[in-house]
Amino acid sequence: MIPEIGHYxxxxxxxxxxxxxxxxxxxxxxxxTTAMSLAPGLAVGQLVFVAISFACLAAAFLQDDFTVxxxxxxxxxxxxxxxxxxALWGNHEGSLLLWALILCFxxxxxxxxxxxxxxxxxxxxxxxxxxxxxxxxxxxxxxxxPFERLLPGSPVDGSDLNPxxxxxxxxIHPPLLYMGYVGFSVAFAFAIAALLGGRLDASWAxxxxxxxxxxxxxxxxxxxxxxxxxxxxxxWGGWWFWDPVENASFMPWLAGTALIHSLAAxxxxxxxxxxxxxxxxxxxxLSLLGTFLVRSGVLTSVHAFATDPARGMFILxxxxxxxxxxxxxxxxxxxxxxxxxxxxxxxxxxLLLFNNVVFLVATLTVLFGTLFPLFMDALGQGKYSVxxxxxxxxxxxxxxxxxxxxxxxxxxxxxxxxxxxxxGELGISAAVAVVCGLTLPLLGADYNLWVALAALLxxxxxxxxxxxxxxxxxxxxxxxxxxxxxxxxxxxxxxxxLGFAACVLGVVATSQYNVxxxxxxxxxxxxxxxxxxxxxVELAPVRGPNFVxxxxxxxxxxxxxxxxxxxxxxxxxLASGSVMTEAAIDAGxxxxxxxxxxxxxxxxxxxxxxxxxxxMVRWMWLGAILMGFGGFATALDKRYRRQRRTxxxxxxxxxxxx
Amino acid sequence: MGPRLKLFIPLILFVVLxxxxxxxxxxxxxEMPSALIDRPLPExxxxxxxxxxxxxRDAVIGEVALFNVWATWCVSCRVxxxxxxxxxxxxxxxxxxNYKDEDQDALRWLQELGNxxxxxxxxxxxxxxxxxxxxxxxxxxxxxxxxxxxxxxVGVVDERVWRDILQxxxxxxxxxxxx
Numbered sequence: 001m002i003p004e005i006g007h008y009x010x011x012x013x014x015x016x017x018x019x020x021x022x023x024x025x026x027x028x029x030x031x032x033t034t035a036m037s038l039a040p041g042l043a044v045g046q047l048v049f050v051a052i053s054f055a056c057l058a059a060a061f062l063q064d065d066f067t068v069x070x071x072x073x074x075x076x077x078x079x080x081x082x083x084x085x086x087a088l089w090g091n092h093e094g095s096l097l098l099w100a101l102i103l104c105f106x107x108x109x110x111x112x113x114x115x116x117x118x119x120x121x122x123x124x125x126x127x128x129x130x131x132x133x134x135x136x137x138x139x140x141x142x143x144x145x146p147f148e149r150l151l152p153g154s155p156v157d158g159s160d161l162n163p164x165x166x167x168x169x170x171x172i173h174p175p176l177l178y179m180g181y182v183g184f185s186v187a188f189a190f191a192i193a194a195l196l197g198g199r200l201d202a203s204w205a206x207x208x209x210x211x212x213x214x215x216x217x218x219x220x221x222x223x224x225x226x227x228x229x230x231x232x233x234x235x236w237g238g239w240w241f242w243d244p245v246e247n248a249s250f251m252p253w254l255a256g257t258a259l260i261h262s263l264a265a266x267x268x269x270x271x272x273x274x275x276x277x278x279x280x281x282x283x284x285x286l287s288l289l290g291t292f293l294v295r296s297g298v299l300t301s302v303h304a305f306a307t308d309p310a311r312g313m314f315i316l317x318x319x320x321x322x323x324x325x326x327x328x329x330x331x332x333x334x335x336x337x338x339x340x341x342x343x344x345x346x347x348x349x350x351l352l353l354f355n356n357v358v359f360l361v362a363t364l365t366v367l368f369g370t371l372f373p374l375f376m377d378a379l380g381q382g383k384y385s386v387x388x389x390x391x392x393x394x395x396x397x398x399x400x401x402x403x404x405x406x407x408x409x410x411x412x413x414x415x416x417x418x419x420x421x422x423x424g425e426l427g428i429s430a431a432v433a434v435v436c437g438l439t440l441p442l443l444g445a446d447y448n449l450w451v452a453l454a455a456l457l458x459x460x461x462x463x464x465x466x467x468x469x470x471x472x473x474x475x476x477x478x479x480x481x482x483x484x485x486x487x488x489x490x491x492x493x494x495x496x497x498l499g500f501a502a503c504v505l506g507v508v509a510t511s512q513y514n515v516x517x518x519x520x521x522x523x524x525x526x527x528x529x530x531x532x533x534x535x536x537v538e539l540a541p542v543r544g545p546n547f548v549x550x551x552x553x554x555x556x557x558x559x560x561x562x563x564x565x566x567x568x569x570x571x572x573x574l575a576s577g578s579v580m581t582e583a584a585i586d587a588g589x590x591x592x593x594x595x596x597x598x599x600x601x602x603x604x605x606x607x608x609x610x611x612x613x614x615x616m617v618r619w620m621w622l623g624a625i626l627m628g629f630g631g632f633a634t635a636l637d638k639r640y641r642r643q644r645r646t647x648x649x650x651x652x653x654x655x656x657x658x
Numbered sequence: 659m660g661p662r663l664k665l666f667i668p669l670i671l672f673v674v675l676x677x678x679x680x681x682x683x684x685x686x687x688x689e690m691p692s693a694l695i696d697r698p699l700p701e702x703x704x705x706x707x708x709x710x711x712x713x714x715r716d717a718v719i720g721e722v723a724l725f726n727v728w729a730t731w732c733v734s735c736r737v738x739x740x741x742x743x744x745x746x747x748x749x750x751x752x753x754x755x756n757y758k759d760e761d762q763d764a765l766r767w768l769q770e771l772g773n774x775x776x777x778x779x780x781x782x783x784x785x786x787x788x789x790x791x792x793x794x795x796x797x798x799x800x801x802x803x804x805x806x807x808x809x810x811x812v813g814v815v816d817e818r819v820w821r822d823i824l825q826x827x828x829x830x831x832x833x834x835x836x837x
Contacts, residue, residue: 234736241733278668285672292679312683320676327669336661371678378681387731518770576817579740599743599772608770 003068006056007147010097013049013104014137016042020107020130024123028196036123040111043126046133047104054088054101057146061088067154070094070146076160076575078546086171087161092295092311093146095174099291100136102175102182107133110186110211117207124193125186132185135318143311160546160575169229177222177249181287183215184252187259188284191277192326195333200277205267208280210635212263213492216256217631223249224624232583237516237594237612239620242391247370248290251363255283258359260631265352269414270341274334275356281330285323286363292319293370344416351409358402365394403457403504407464410493429463444513444615445530454508458501465497492634499626506619515613518598522606530613532593533557534566539605547571549582552597552607556586563593570597591615699725699805700789707756707778708765718779719805722831723751724798724824726775726815727787730763732795738814739771745820746774750828754778757787757795800824802831 020042027035057070061084066072074094075087089095107129114122140146164170190208194200226249231239240246259279266276292315343349369386411425437456441447469486476482486494515530526535535555542551549569556563564586571580583596591613598608703714718725726742728735746752754775756764761780768775781787790799800809809827811819 238733243733274665282668316676316679316683319679323672324669324676327672331662331665331669334665336665371675374682375678378678518766520769578817579744581740598770599740601769601772608772610770 002056002059002063003065003147003149006053006060007145009049009052009056010137010141010147013046013053013100014134014141016046016049017130017133017137020046021127021134022130023127024130025127025196028120028123028127031120033119036119039123039126042130043104043107043111046130047101047108050097050101050104050137054097057094057097058085058088060147061085064158066156066158067149067151068146069148069150072150072155072158074161075158076546077157078575079158079161079166080545082168082171083161083166086165089174090161090165090170093140093144093148095178096136096140096144097146098174099178099182100133100140102178103129103133103136103185106182106186106215110189114207121190121193121197121204121207124196125189128189128192129185132189132322135322139311139314139318143314157575160573163547163571163573163576163578163580164233166546167229167233169225169233173222173225173229176218176225180215180217180219180222180256181249181252181290183211183218184256184280184284184287186211186215187280188326191280192329195277195326195329198333200273200335202267202270205263205276206640209260209263209267210637210640212256212280213260213631213634216253216260217628219249219253219256220624220631221628223253224621224628227624228621231617232585237514237583237596237610237614239617242369242386242388244370245290245294247366248293251366251370252283252286252290254359254363254366255279255286258356258363259283261352261355261359265349269343269349271343271349272353272356274330274336277334278330279356279360281323281326282363285319285326286367288315288319288322291315343414346412346417346419346422348409348412348414348417351405351412354405355402355409358398362395362398365398366391369394399504400453400457403461406497406500407457407460410497411464411468425467426464429467430460432463433457433459444509445515448512450508451512454504458505461497461501461504465494469494487639488636489634489639492630492632492637494630495633496627496630499623499628499630501623502619502626503623506616506621506623509616510614510620513615514617517611519609519611520601520606521609522604527611529611530591531558532563532613534593534595534611536609539607542569544571546575547573547580550597550600550607552595552609554584554595556593566593566595568595568597587618589618592617695807695810697807699799699801699807700786702779702781702786702789704786705780707754707761707768707780713777713779715805718753718777719801720803721751722803722828723753723776723801724815725753725755725801727755727757727790727792727795727797727799729757729759729795730767731759734814735796736771738796738816739774741816741820742774743772745815751776755781755786755790755792757781757792758784798824800827800831802834 020039023035023042024039026032027038057068059065060068060071061075062081064071064075064077064084066075070091070093071087074091075084079087087094089098107126110129111122111126117125187208190204190211194204223246226246227239230241231237259276259282262272262276262279265271266273292312295311295315369390372386407426407429408422412422433456436459437452440455440459441451444451469490472486472490473479473482476485517527517529519527521527521536523536523538526533528534533556535557537553537555540551540553542549549571551567551569554566554568556566566584566586568584569582571582572578573580581596581598583594585595586593592615594610594612594614596610596612598610600607699715699719701715703712705711706713724745728739742752752774754777756778759780759782761782764778764780768778779786784792790797796814798811798815799807800811802808808831809824811824813819815824
């Protein structure tokens with residue numbers, strides 16, 4: 001019964017979405033206030049029905065209702081309850097429902113949190129989001145119904161969740177990622193609403209900026225969790241593989257990064273209007289393209305969902321309508337004449353433009369690399385796969401090129417600046433950064449030029465930011481009042497840029513100084529790696545809720561002091577029979593110690609053991625967390641609320657005048 | 659070009675992309691060039707991993723066996739490796755084709771993760787892979803006792819793939835040979 005309620009609620013949600021997509025937009029066009037005022041209520045109703053549907057599916061999972069097909073193929077009665085719940089989005093049908101739920105959540109958030117937005121703009125925005133919801137809800141209902149029953153002939157027990165997905169990281173990774181993906185639909189909706197209304201001005205940028213930053217922050221955290229999960233769960237210490245599915249999440253992030261910077265120029269200076277609109281369309285289109293790539297089976301990937309050509313055709317059609325439609329609208333309505341606002345070559349505007357160029361080129365190279373196998377196949381040139389060498393070769397130089405200019409950005413002035421002023425502001429920072437680049441790698445195992453370059457660039461970024469923040473704070477009577485003087489958007493920028501510096505340092509240091517060794521070890525053996533002694537104490541069988549495992553217990557010592565006890569496992573999951581490696585990690589700010597079990601060797605209890613010493617690997621994820629928090633912080637800025645009110649006042653003035 | 663026309667460029671690019679995606683839906687990236695099914699395993703003479711000897715086609719046929727194309731740079735190969743170990747324990751003969759890889763890395767991998775292979779053919783420049791039509795690891799070929807390729811699986815071999823796809827053909831081939 002419960003699954004049928006869920007199905008029924010989903011149908012209701014689709015009906016509301018259709019009304020939401022049509023009625024308020026019509027109202028905005030005909031200036032019908034009644035039609036427009038229905039939009040927020042419809043958005044809330046849509047959320048309620050999708051939430052009911054989601055809750056029903058969750059109940060089916062938690063109650064082991066194996067008559068429901070997705071439950072039978074993705075869950076098992078032995079599965080711990082929290083994984084039963086997260087199994088909901090470990091499959092195509094359920095994750096699509098999660099996507100729809102998050103879309104409705106964003107729609108409602110826009111409806112409820114923008115009382116000061118002019119009614120026409122709000123109606124258009126909500127209608128666009130309703131249109132997207134129509135697409136996803138009908139995709140779910142017509143091609144991937146999560147409530148499909150297996151009757152008669154339902155199995156006694158389910159075939160279990162893929163053991164790789166039985167992990168706390170995977171409980172929150174998809175929701176965060178989808179918050180980011182789908183969050184870009186808000187920026188997209190604002191852009192379309194602005195094109196429809198023909199008013200592409202600074203207020204449009206100001207309205208969509210906090211939403212875009214928050215979506216970007218969610219996406220940053222989502223990608224970071226995915227990388228962290230791969231690191232400890234896949235069992236071989238890698239953290240980024242340039243897999244098509246990873247790229248599918250990374251491309252919207254890159255485009256989104258360009259967008260949040262371009263929005264800054266549009267809001268503050270009224271520049272790059274058409275360009276910013278295009279980026280907003282582009283970022284969300286890439287989110288949709290990612291959905292298409294993951295679910296249509298056009299590319300092969302380890303992560304890909306079970307695929308079906310009918311689904312692929314549906315998303316492609318949807319993609320064509322949304323992206324094609326918005327690009328036609330863009331071509332017809334975007335301002336064709338460049339704005340009269342001018343800026344000098346040496347200015348913050350040019351630096352933001354440079355940022356945009358770098359991130360756009362990065363997005364396109366990742367897009368090209370991801371789709372290259374498809375292009376070649378479609379042209380009859382044979383089957384190809386594009387691997388990490390291509391991506392590293394294009395991506396690393398781009399980021400290295402970005403960093404020097406990124407250090408200038410925050411201290412530069414709008415409109416026009418001088419190189420002499422930059423020299424005065426940042427001369428000392430530059431000198432200290434060079435010293436850091438020369439000396440910091442000495443702390444590592446051996447002197448490494450890549451680490452030296454990374455230290456130089458990171459120090460350049462950090463010193464420039466710290467100096468700039470200090471100049472803003474120092475005039476105040478006390479440090480506290482000085483810090484209060486910094487606006488949330490400034491603090492957000494500061495955090496995000498510091499995070500980027502930490503990321504650069506972490507990625508380069510861990511790639512260059514990583515030490516790994518694969519050994520045959522028996523209980524009693526010990527091995528020294530980068531000064532740490534790993535002693536294999538004993539091997540013990542353990543039993544988990546739905547698996548049995550061999551556990552190798554290690555003592556790690558340094559200079560005869562106990563650092564950690566590590567217990568990696570080799571698990572065999574009972575329902576599916578699959579064997580999984582569960583690595584044990586001692587995490588630290590400056591190094592991770594990582595032990596994973598390979599295969600048993602011989603019969604005397606010896607095992608192949610993989611030991612890793614990974615310096616500064618955490619910096620990469622800490623950096624990403626800082627970036628994410630930076631994105632959230634900017635949205636707290638009071639000026640969005642204050643200026644929204646003034647914007648409303650002027651917009652109402654326009655309405656009254658008309 | 660007029661300023662308005664320039665704004666159509668993104669639309670044109672998207673249309674081109676969408677056409678490729680549409681074509682992509684018809685193509686199956688996992689599909690086998692049909693020419694190779696039921697054709698003999700190509701001739702080759704290549705080194706064997708971990709020894710100085712050369713192996714050729716005759717050394718590896720005569721029995722129903724799996725040919726697994728793998729490499730240490732291949733993420734999915736690591737995922738399927740434990741299952742190959744299990745299959746070997748069940749007595750299924752597996753030959754490895756170490757595709758475009760470094761010998762040292764491959765030997766270390768086998769030492770660490772276990773060695774499910776009868777022997778490994780070193781296909782360092784991918785010439786055997788080219789003849790087989792490999793486009794990415796892992797791929798697994800089911801070859802009958804007469805050295806004829808009977809099935810090709812692209813992607814990871816796991817419990818499900820073995821049980822649902824490979825094992826039925828494998829059993830059939832074994833029985834074919836018995837009388």
